[in-house]
Amino acid sequence: MSAIECRNLRKDYVRGEEVIQTLQDVDIDIEAGSFVALMGPSGSGKTTLLNLLAGIDRPTGGTIEIGGQDIGDLNRNGLAAWRSTHVGYIFQLYNLVPVLTAYENVELPLLLHRITAAERHERVADALSLVGLADRHEHYPRQLSGGQEQRVAIARAIVTRPTLILADEPTGDLDRASAANVMDLLVRLNREFGQTIVMVTHDPSTAARAGRTVHLDKGKIVDEPEHAHGHAHDHGEHRK
Amino acid sequence: MNALLRSVPITWKNLSRRTLRTVLTVAGIAVATFLFSFVESMRDGVRRATEAGAAETRLVVYRKNRFCPFTSKLPQSYERTIRDVPGVKSAVPVKIVVNNCRASLDVVTFRGVPDEGFMEDHLQGASLRSGSLADWKSRSDAVIVGSALADRRRLRAGDRFDAAGVRTLVAGIFDSDDAQDQNVAYAHLGFLQETAERGGTGGIVTQFNVEVTDPSKLEDVAAAIDERLAHDQFPTTTRPESAFVARAARDVIALVSFAGIVGWASLAAVFALIANAIALAVRDRVRDHAILQTLGWTGMDIAWMVVLEAGMLGAAGGAIGAVAAYAAIGFAKLNFTMEGVSIGVTSSASVTAIGILLATALGAVAGLAPAWTASRREIVQGFRTA
Numbered sequence: 001m002s003a004i005e006c007r008n009l010r011k012d013y014v015r016g017e018e019v020i021q022t023l024q025d026v027d028i029d030i031e032a033g034s035f036v037a038l039m040g041p042s043g044s045g046k047t048t049l050l051n052l053l054a055g056i057d058r059p060t061g062g063t064i065e066i067g068g069q070d071i072g073d074l075n076r077n078g079l080a081a082w083r084s085t086h087v088g089y090i091f092q093l094y095n096l097v098p099v100l101t102a103y104e105n106v107e108l109p110l111l112l113h114r115i116t117a118a119e120r121h122e123r124v125a126d127a128l129s130l131v132g133l134a135d136r137h138e139h140y141p142r143q144l145s146g147g148q149e150q151r152v153a154i155a156r157a158i159v160t161r162p163t164l165i166l167a168d169e170p171t172g173d174l175d176r177a178s179a180a181n182v183m184d185l186l187v188r189l190n191r192e193f194g195q196t197i198v199m200v201t202h203d204p205s206t207a208a209r210a211g212r213t214v215h216l217d218k219g220k221i222v223d224e225p226e227h228a229h230g231h232a233h234d235h236g237e238h239r240k
Numbered sequence: 241m242n243a244l245l246r247s248v249p250i251t252w253k254n255l256s257r258r259t260l261r262t263v264l265t266v267a268g269i270a271v272a273t274f275l276f277s278f279v280e281s282m283r284d285g286v287r288r289a290t291e292a293g294a295a296e297t298r299l300v301v302y303r304k305n306r307f308c309p310f311t312s313k314l315p316q317s318y319e320r321t322i323r324d325v326p327g328v329k330s331a332v333p334v335k336i337v338v339n340n341c342r343a344s345l346d347v348v349t350f351r352g353v354p355d356e357g358f359m360e361d362h363l364q365g366a367s368l369r370s371g372s373l374a375d376w377k378s379r380s381d382a383v384i385v386g387s388a389l390a391d392r393r394r395l396r397a398g399d400r401f402d403a404a405g406v407r408t409l410v411a412g413i414f415d416s417d418d419a420q421d422q423n424v425a426y427a428h429l430g431f432l433q434e435t436a437e438r439g440g441t442g443g444i445v446t447q448f449n450v451e452v453t454d455p456s457k458l459e460d461v462a463a464a465i466d467e468r469l470a471h472d473q474f475p476t477t478t479r480p481e482s483a484f485v486a487r488a489a490r491d492v493i494a495l496v497s498f499a500g501i502v503g504w505a506s507l508a509a510v511f512a513l514i515a516n517a518i519a520l521a522v523r524d525r526v527r528d529h530a531i532l533q534t535l536g537w538t539g540m541d542i543a544w545m546v547v548l549e550a551g552m553l554g555a556a557g558g559a560i561g562a563v564a565a566y567a568a569i570g571f572a573k574l575n576f577t578m579e580g581v582s583i584g585v586t587s588s589a590s591v592t593a594i595g596i597l598l599a600t601a602l603g604a605v606a607g608l609a610p611a612w613t614a615s616r617r618e619i620v621q622g623f624r625t626a
């Protein structure tokens with residue numbers, strides 16, 4: 001079953017007289033549990049596509065079905081509730097709330113869930129342990145390195161156990177070692193927990209660790225290789 | 241977690257962890273609320289002293305067309321005439337000597353009252369802090385002093401107290417809620433008549449304090465007293481005590497009601513301070529709000545957070561300012577005294593509560609527009625703006 005089905009997806013931005021066709025008739029199917037890298041030149045519409053999949057932006061035309069739910073049918077609040085249970089989003093620039101500690105940042109999405117305080121605490125602690133930051137609960141973002149910040153952001157994205165993780169150049173701002181660390185983490189999430197991951201990247205070696213690469217150019221999907229679908233762990237191409 | 245409660249911890253952290261911004265804003269609100277509460281307390285004092293209550297039973301008989309204790313002179317013998325007017329329960333001749341006829345914060349008013357009866361009655365509603373009534377009775381130059389005056393002049397029972405050319409001995413100090421008792425020293429009528437008039441015109445008093453039996457007949461009794469003395473050598477004007485104070489204190493009342501503008505302006509300042517602080521905070525947090533919404537928080541959550549923060553700022557500043565005003569007024573025991581009457585500025589729980597509530601409500605209202613803007617901003621737009 002496909003986790004994500006996009007049909008005739010279009011996104012136009014209107015700036016004065018000018019209409020910028022950021023995405024044009026994008027059709028894409030992504031299978032549950034797969035790890036997809038999204039590549040393409042700057043301005044090709046990668047972030048736009050990711051935002052549409054995350055339900056933080058609305059398409060101009062076309063449909064997006066995720067886990068059998070047409071997210072175009074959801075109203076503003078419905079979409080917010082849907083995001084809080086189904087999507088974990090990882091940004092290039094981490095986007096932690098500066099006034100909150102690592103622990104509190106990771107706790108944020110769980111405050112929307114009907115769980116006990118004890119369970120919330122356990123889940124936050126687990127998520128921070130998973131990303132190797134069990135000893136940094138009380139640190140503020142400004143007291144962490146970029147790599148550590150990004151790992152907090154990953155913990156925040158996975159703490160609700162979403163089916164879909166979207167990552168926009170998650171290693172784009174990191175040094176080589178931190179980037180490798182973050183990639184190891186994403187590969188592990190995909191393999192061990194079966195989470196579907198769509199990741200934007202500019203770096204071919206980073207893309208190589210995903211199971212499949214989708215290319216965007218000028219708002220269109222281009223020469224997607226046939227039969228390249230599948231789970232990352234079905235292929236031996238990624239290094240560990 | 242409950243939709244309203246889940247925003248509280250984040251809002252609290254935003255306030256408590258941006259210490260400088262919060263302290264500056266709260267301090268500004270506190271100062272403005274302090275001013276508001278202070279002015280309101282003054283207005284409250286004026287209202288209480290000058291607005292006739294339904295249960296008012298006191299009249300003041302004064303010399304007609306005279307407005308200062310120095311010039312109001314009435315024969316003590318009027319006492320019997322006044323007491324005979326139907327509806328009069330009691331009439332007390334009072335001699336008033338002040339050290340300053342104009343409005344002032346350091347006025348001493350001597351009231352000469354009869355040796356028997358008056359002080360016993362009068363002290364029923366008040367409490368003697370030190371000294372005793374027996375001491376007062378045993379010496380002709382003894383005075384019983386109101387607590388505000390005693391505190392200001394640092395008087396204790398047994399001290400000598402000289403003012404306005406009158407040399408007295410403090411026999412007791414009493415606490416009273418009545419503004420008219422604050423700057424007052426009760427002396428023996430005969431003693432004050434002799435000393436003040438340098439032995440000349442004994443039997444002359446300044447005014448008569450009259451109690452009526454039925455508050456609804458207050459005006460009628462006043463008219464009847466003046467009627468009866470109209471053709472005498474010294475015609476009188478009799479007014480309810482509140483009206484008497486209102487007339488004597490008209491300058492201060494005009495000033496205080498003008499100060500009311502300052503009170504309302506202070507509230508405008510509270511509003512402006514919070515509106516500004518919140519507008520800046522919301523602009524600073526465009527990205528934070530976009531993050532929260534990405535995580536599933538709704539526009540309503542964001543709006544509520546902003547209103548909550550504005551309300552909390554108002555509540556904190558309002559509480560500090562209003563409570564500080566309450567304490568300052570209680571501590572300072574301010575009284576405006578003029579022509580022998582006083583208007584007290586007293587701290588009241590209701591003025592304090594109103595100050596806190598208004599600051600909180602104004603804060604919340606000041607947060608509404610920024611809250612609306614923040615809640616309507618598209619998430620993607622938020623990330624691009626930040």
Ligand SMILES: Nc1ncnc2c1ncn2[C@@H]1O[C@H](COP(=O)(O)OP(=O)(O)OP(=O)(O)O)[C@@H](O)[C@H]1O
Binds near residue numbers: 042044048620621
């Ligand atoms: N809110 C917006 N208003 C106007 N134009 C927009 C908006 N968002 C995106 N665009 C335009 O859409 C196009 C695609 O933007 P997008 O951010 O998706 O590119 P990208 O592939 O992520 O690029 P990069 O690799 O540089 O991040 C760009 O031309 C961009 O200027």
Ligand SMILES: [Mg+2]
Binds near residue numbers: 048168
């Ligand atoms: Mg991008």
